[in-house]
Amino acid sequence: MKRSILLLMAIAIAVIFAGCAKEEILAPESDQLDKETTALKAKKVKTSFTGECNLTFPGYAFTETVLPNGKMKWTGESAYWFDEAVADDGGDGGLLVSGISKWTATRIFNPDGTVKLWGKCTIFVGTDPSLFDGMAPGLVDLEELDEILETASDGIWQMTWRGYQTPFFHVSNPAEDGFDVVCDVVGQGKSGLVKGKTAKWTYTLNYRGGFPLDFGHESLVYMTKGYYK
Numbered sequence: 001m002k003r004s005i006l007l008l009m010a011i012a013i014a015v016i017f018a019g020c021a022k023e024e025i026l027a028p029e030s031d032q033l034d035k036e037t038t039a040l041k042a043k044k045v046k047t048s049f050t051g052e053c054n055l056t057f058p059g060y061a062f063t064e065t066v067l068p069n070g071k072m073k074w075t076g077e078s079a080y081w082f083d084e085a086v087a088d089d090g091g092d093g094g095l096l097v098s099g100i101s102k103w104t105a106t107r108i109f110n111p112d113g114t115v116k117l118w119g120k121c122t123i124f125v126g127t128d129p130s131l132f133d134g135m136a137p138g139l140v141d142l143e144e145l146d147e148i149l150e151t152a153s154d155g156i157w158q159m160t161w162r163g164y165q166t167p168f169f170h171v172s173n174p175a176e177d178g179f180d181v182v183c184d185v186v187g188q189g190k191s192g193l194v195k196g197k198t199a200k201w202t203y204t205l206n207y208r209g210g211f212p213l214d215f216g217h218e219s220l221v222y223m224t225k226g227y228y229k
Contacts, residue, residue, distance in 0.1 A: 044197070044229040047093040051085030053203060053222035055215065056100060056129045058137040070111035077105045077119075078142065082129050085224060096194055097157070097201075097228060100127040100149055113167035121161055121185065122146075125194055126154035155192025157199065161185040168208070178207040178219065185226070199228035 059079035067073055081101045087093035105119040127149055135145075150156065163183030170176040182204050189197035202225050209217030 046227055046229040047091075047096075048088040048227040049085040049094045049097055049225070050088065051083060051094065051098070051224045053081045053083045053101065053224055055220060056080045056082045057132050057135070058215070060138065060142065067108070072109040074105070074107040074109070077107070079103055079105075080132070080145075081222075083123055083224065096125060096155070096197075097123065097199065097226070099123050099125045099153060100129070100131065102146065102149070103161075115165035115179075116163075117165060117181075117183075118162045119160075121157075121159040121187070123157040123159070123187070124149040124153035125156065125192060127152050153192065155194040156190045157187045157194055158190050159185050159187030159199075159201075161203075163203070168206075170208075175210040176208045177210050179205075180207075181205040181222075183222075189228075194228070197228050199226060201226035 057080035059077055062074045062077035065073040065075070079102075081103060083098055083101045085094035085097045101121055101123045103119060103121045105117055108116045110116075131148060131152060161183050163181055165179050165181045168178045168180055182202065185201040185203060187199045187201070189195050189199070203222040204224075205222045206219060207213075207217070208219045214220070
């Protein structure tokens with residue numbers, strides 16, 4: 001029971017993220033060929049990628065609400081992570097989905113230790129954790145921080161996400177207790193190098209560092225997989 005309570009109350013970081021071809025004037029008999037060529041040029045190329053997402057700047061305070069039937073709700077939670085991806089084709093396409101990511105989350109904790117979670121995310125393309133040097137968690141204005149990230153970025157992804165968290169109890173060693181999280185994410189490129197693009201991600205985490213939560217544990221990392229076009 002104690003382990004179940006610790007698991008339920010721990011900070012489960014579950015999230016805690018073309019252009020138009022210029023028309024050419026062709027002879028009437030080439031009109032059909034021109035349409036087909038333009039369509040091919042305008043078609044978006046799909047780039048698949050894999051990567052990791054690591055906690056960079058701890059989360060801010062949340063509001064806790066007790067719900068009926070033994071449930072509990074957290075709202076207003078936010079944290080900054082670092083997404084780093086590599087394109088499956090070996091090219092540099094992974095750079096367009098790499099950067100500091102800001103996550104906001106709402107969580108519903110169930111009595112059995114499972115958690116439903118959802119929220120929004122922004123990836124600031126091309127930014128890295130060095131931007132947080134000298135900043136103290138909890139003492140930084142989030143709006144100012146977002147402005148710094150936006151100015152430094154090469155583009156912005158705006159995303160929505162949903163996930164599900166399940167508890168994990170080691171058969172003999174509580175130090176290896178943890179939880180598993182899977183999140184599905186969809187996003188749109190809003191500015192810069194990713195403007196007009198769309199993307200999908202799957203984030204998977206398998207934490208095995210025991211409780212209280214060990215923020216430095218090697219398993220506290222999301223593995224990512226997805227594509228954009």
